[in-house]
Amino acid sequence: xxxxxxxxxxxxxxxxxxxxxxxxxxxxxxxxxxxxxxxxxxxxxxxxxxxxxxxxxxxxxxxxxxxxxxxxxxxxxxxxxxxxxxxxxxxxxxxxxxxxxxxxxxxxxxxxxxxxxxxxxxxxxxxxxxxxxxxxxxxxxxxxxxx
Amino acid sequence: xxxxxxxxxxxxxxxxxxxxxxxxxxxxxxxxxxxxxxxxxxxxxxxxxxxxxxxxxxxxxxxxxxxxxxxxxxxxxxxxxxxxxxxxxxxxxxxxxxxxxxxxxxxxxxxxxxxxxxxxxxxxxxxxxxxxxxxxxxxxxxxxxxxxxxxxxxxxxxxxxxxxxxxxxxxxxxxxxxxxxxxxxxxxxxxxxxxxxxxxxxxxxxxxxxxxxxxxxxxxxxxxxxxxxxxxxxxxxxxxxxxxxxxxxxxxxxxxxxxxxxxxxxxxxxxxxxxxxxxxxxxxxxxxxxxxxxxxxxxxxxxxxxxxxxxxxxxxxxxxxxxxxxxxxxxxxxxxxxxxxxxxxxxxxxxxxxxxxxxxxxxxx
Numbered sequence: 001x002x003x004x005x006x007x008x009x010x011x012x013x014x015x016x017x018x019x020x021x022x023x024x025x026x027x028x029x030x031x032x033x034x035x036x037x038x039x040x041x042x043x044x045x046x047x048x049x050x051x052x053x054x055x056x057x058x059x060x061x062x063x064x065x066x067x068x069x070x071x072x073x074x075x076x077x078x079x080x081x082x083x084x085x086x087x088x089x090x091x092x093x094x095x096x097x098x099x100x101x102x103x104x105x106x107x108x109x110x111x112x113x114x115x116x117x118x119x120x121x122x123x124x125x126x127x128x129x130x131x132x133x134x135x136x137x138x139x140x141x142x143x144x145x146x147x
Numbered sequence: 148x149x150x151x152x153x154x155x156x157x158x159x160x161x162x163x164x165x166x167x168x169x170x171x172x173x174x175x176x177x178x179x180x181x182x183x184x185x186x187x188x189x190x191x192x193x194x195x196x197x198x199x200x201x202x203x204x205x206x207x208x209x210x211x212x213x214x215x216x217x218x219x220x221x222x223x224x225x226x227x228x229x230x231x232x233x234x235x236x237x238x239x240x241x242x243x244x245x246x247x248x249x250x251x252x253x254x255x256x257x258x259x260x261x262x263x264x265x266x267x268x269x270x271x272x273x274x275x276x277x278x279x280x281x282x283x284x285x286x287x288x289x290x291x292x293x294x295x296x297x298x299x300x301x302x303x304x305x306x307x308x309x310x311x312x313x314x315x316x317x318x319x320x321x322x323x324x325x326x327x328x329x330x331x332x333x334x335x336x337x338x339x340x341x342x343x344x345x346x347x348x349x350x351x352x353x354x355x356x357x358x359x360x361x362x363x364x365x366x367x368x369x370x371x372x373x374x375x376x377x378x379x380x381x382x383x384x385x386x387x388x389x390x391x392x393x394x395x396x397x398x399x400x401x402x403x404x405x406x407x408x409x410x411x412x413x414x415x416x417x418x419x420x421x422x423x424x425x426x427x428x429x430x431x432x433x434x435x436x437x438x439x440x441x442x443x444x445x446x447x448x449x450x451x452x453x454x455x456x457x458x459x460x461x462x463x464x465x466x467x468x469x470x471x472x473x474x475x476x477x478x479x480x481x482x483x484x485x486x487x488x489x490x491x492x493x494x495x496x497x498x499x500x501x502x503x504x505x506x507x508x509x510x511x512x
């Protein structure tokens with residue numbers, strides 16, 4: 001596990017950007033943490049690192065958003081916000097399987113603990129926490145490789 | 148009826164064809180997110196009359212399950228749509244054959260939800276040969292400004308119009324130089340205003356949906372106890388940001404017991420912070436663009452404190468500007484606004500064939 005402290009919004013965006021730079025396609029990122037822990041900001045950083053330049057807003061209301069992009073084999077990023085969902089089954093109904101782990105896609109799931117059954121054997125788990133000060137955040141990165 | 152005159156005249160009929168829309172009968176479908184809605188309306192240059200409007204909202208179910216969507220997925224829309232169809236046609240006392248136009252929300256929204264409405268509309272158009280209109284959901288919200296409040300006459304609006312669209316999924320400030328000439332001035336960079344209401348309600352231990360709950364809890368409270376930020380309100384642009392405001396609330400209540408006093412006071416101060424952040428940009432646009440009218444649309448426009456604050460701003464300092472506050476029943480997602488927007492599109496000849504219509508979750512204005 002790697003622990004990274006972010007002192008600002010900009011720090012968080014740069015962190016996300018750095019991590020996404022090495023993505024090749026098919027990656028799944030699971031973000032976990034309470035309201036206001038900086039999940040959407042981190043996602044904005046990841047998207048920046050995946051060459052998506054337009055604005056990225058919270059998809060809480062629509063649940064899933066697809067962003068077209070171009071970075072190597074990656075042509076789209078699927079951004080899921082499971083905040084309003086109760087079960088993994090609901091995400092299947094929405095059609096998550098078309099993106100999850102697919103070679104030309106990167107899938108980023110906020111509130112991933114709500115749909116844990118759907119996570120593949122390999123994914124990047126990111127635990128997000130608020131720090132002591134209002135702008136501080138703590139990110140704990142774990143590469144999950146289930147046999 | 149839409150007049151498609153195939154006769155060869157001695158003169159050009161272009162320019163004369165602006166008036167063939169007498170009693171255009173429109174069926175409108177809206178399935179872009181949670182709400183499944185069907186409206187049948189009759190429209191012409193002067194009038195807009197709703198024959199039937201059926202909405203299946205998930206909000207009742209939300210209450211029971213304590214704040215989450217049980218069936219946001221396409222499945223729910225697919226189950227509800229035929230039932231609503233049946234009710235809508237019965238109430239309107241109309242058959243499918245009597246329709247002139249089939250309209251549907253083509254985006255933005257959740258792809259699988261949009262698909263249900265779009266596919267239904269396509270099949271209808273293919274089967275019946277009815278003209279098809281794909282409507283942008285935001286155009287629907289904008290058109291709600293024109294929907295008659297009392298009676299049947301369209302509300303006459305002045306252009307340029309400044310429109311603030313505030314809902315669970317959108318927060319946008321737009322400048323309209325005509326019903327289809329839309330310029331986007333700015334939007335939220337993170338959370339939508341309605342989403343901020345819902346999430347702060349959750350932080351304060353209030354039920355879903357957060358907007359009405361915060362409004363109710365804040366009622367009668369004096370503001371100014373908690374010093375909350377007005378994010379981006381000083382920045383020289385038209386964008387909004389509400390994620391930081393949510394965090395600010397979180398930090399101020401952290402470690403404290405959620406007493407009724409705390410809930411009430413924080414609800415009041417948070418509501419004021421959101422309203423002032425929104426109105427700061429509205430006022431900036433009033434000064435820069437000098438619009439002839441201002442409209443407030445979308446789910447959050449049902450908030451009375453926001454309606455009052457906008458009213459005070461306009462009456463106090465910009466009283467030559469027309470203020471348009473559509474009925475609160477049109478605030479949340481509905482198909483009546485889609486029918487209204489479809490009328491304006493149809494009048495301008497903006498139809499699409501069923502072969503070409505497809506949903507677009509990131510559809511722009």
